[in-house]
Amino acid sequence: MTTRSTELLRVVHRTPGVTRADAARLLGVGTGAATELVARLSRAALLTQAPAAPSGSRGRPTTLLLPHPDGPLTLAVAITHEGWRVEAVELGGAIAGSRTGGHAGAAWPEVRSAVRGALQELRSAYGHRPRAVGVSVPGTVSRDLRLEAVGTGWHDVDLTELGAAGEVFVAGNDATLAAAAESHRGAAAGASVALHLRIESGLGGAVVDGGRPVIGAHGAAGEFGHMPFGDPAVRCPCGARGCWGIAVDGHELARLLGDPEPPDPITYARRVIAAAAAGGRTVTAVRAVAATLGRGIAGLVNGLDADLITLGGLGADLLAVAPDEIGAAYRDGLMSIHRESPPPIVAAVLGDRGPIAGAAEEAWTALLPTLA
Template identity: 35%
Template sequence: MSTTGQLRRANTAAVLQSLRRLGPASRAGLAQRTGLAKATVGAIVADLEAAGAVVESTLEDVPAAPAAPSRGRPSKPLSLRPGSHVGLGLELNVDYVSAVVVDLAGTVLTSESRPAGADRVAVLLALAAEVRAAHPGALLGTTVAVPALVRDDDRTVAWAPNLPLRGDALVAEVAAALACPTDDVRVVNDANCAAYAEAHHGAARGVDHALYLTGTVGIGAGIVVGGQLVQGGAGFAGEVGHMPVGDPTAPCGCGRRGCWEASIGLLAVLDALGMAELDTPLTTAAAVAARAADDPAARATLERVGEDLGLGLAILTGVLDPAVVVLGGYFVPLGDLVLGPARRVLDARLASDVQVRPELRLGTLDLRAAALGAAEHSLARVLTGAADLPVPLPG
């Protein structure tokens, strides 16, 4: 792509971001917001109108701002057309699948989860096809969040300790279900996707340095700095569930013993309590919390889980120094049953008084956080100027 093409895409992204973050504006207003020349904004808006991405707002849609008298026809405010261009986010997990559709304005058009059943991939593909049919806007991309190490090509599953996934077959299956090119489908680690969602829509919004911890069968982390993911040299950053923390004898799904998730993951809690898993981690955790309200032994189990959680967070805090740690998934219904002991251990294990304990927050986006982050990931190439906004085909 030529330098001219790169500049055009960057300028288009600046206009789209302005409309997304700050709402409707006239062409002159967009020029003022973005610092672009009025002629440049006019050309970009013409392209966006041709692509069906923007629409002139009526006076009823947007209150008119006082303006100095000027010659010619007044410029009407422009806004992003709802649902015209969308990103699809999917999550394939051990016991559930999710799908989220988000448009360019950041509006969540669909958010749905289902129990995974025996054939997880088939359930996911059926859900993907259904939500795509319900939202026929121009599809900017599809991202699948998986609890796995994914290579930095965003398609190849290198290691999935809790799922029978390997290689890039999932990309082809999703592309076939959606009748789209395989190049339009990406696969990304679920913790990274959930962290991205919490940074842009949830508990880590506005935080420069945040760590997100998943809470499902496995434990993973997403690291966010300045609103962007830190993925490491091979794309594997955040694989914290297999740190040797907690009970050194506890068997892990990876085949080893003593992994962190073998002590603080959902299955570890259920095994300790002798409870069965329900349809989703959230409903299961709610049942655990209800039992702990009347059962001292259950509270003691969660106290131990919280202590092991705090021990691992102390290590991560020493390495990453996050301002905020967001705990998602099954940790949310448990709340202070695990946060209290985690905070105490974290305080006790920080190496120096000058270290600041990160604020521990519960996630706000429930189990669909990873799918929401995946949907945002699908929009990111256009919103950052890395790709052109497609013009829909006629009809």
């Protein structure tokens, strides 16, 4: 495929339903060249055209550019601490089909078997169309696509076992992929340097600079949950003391409330936060965790000079219920150069869909240049 053809597919992926005339302008080509490109991609079952609404202007009417109904799909996978979801995703981001399941902290072989089964079901349902797999996981992912997930006990996992012969395969940390998705299609679109933080069982995140996540030398950047912003008396499963991640999640809420350690820390935390929103006995614990979150965000803004912070997972829940506690601790911790106009803290637009949306985006980014 030519570079122009790939660029046109990227335009339609970003803006499905873009007019052929607008696509030509974005590519910097004439209408004749755009018509030829569209015809070529239509013959390859990659794009289709639909009539555009009358514009009232003179000249030949333009058309809308849409994904071909028999075109390629990516299979996006999101594995969390408590469950998994697989989606077949069209060019442009529409979901053609999905499968879901729970695992309640099961061993990796059991989770792998369930996810592989769901992937195979979608491959069978859509025949030749699935061409790539993108996987989001709750842990660090090395450059050779091996997973280390301390919170779930999944160590040195080969993620490529979820792929199939001939498919493009990509994988990444859930918070990093969610950050990328927020920068492309969510609250951080247009931000110069965005900081995304996601709380589930622990905390992860990513810095997105100019639309691309900073992943570090070994693919492990963004482990902000293991910065020592928490209580030094509490040891993290990673081996360190005072990790921020376990000071802002369900484990800390249970500790503050005197409850036993929850086997389902995400579901537990959501129950606790919902009870606080209703004025229940959990208010004080939720406010304390929110303040710890705000102080840590201030430290990261001081060090990274981000112009926007997005919160996903339980972070968005805390922001909705305890915005004053987060905001006060955040402002108190900022250097004076940031206090006059603090970078805003906002909830992630994509919410819990962030990681799987990011996995799909990453898969499409890798797939588009390979399409013939």
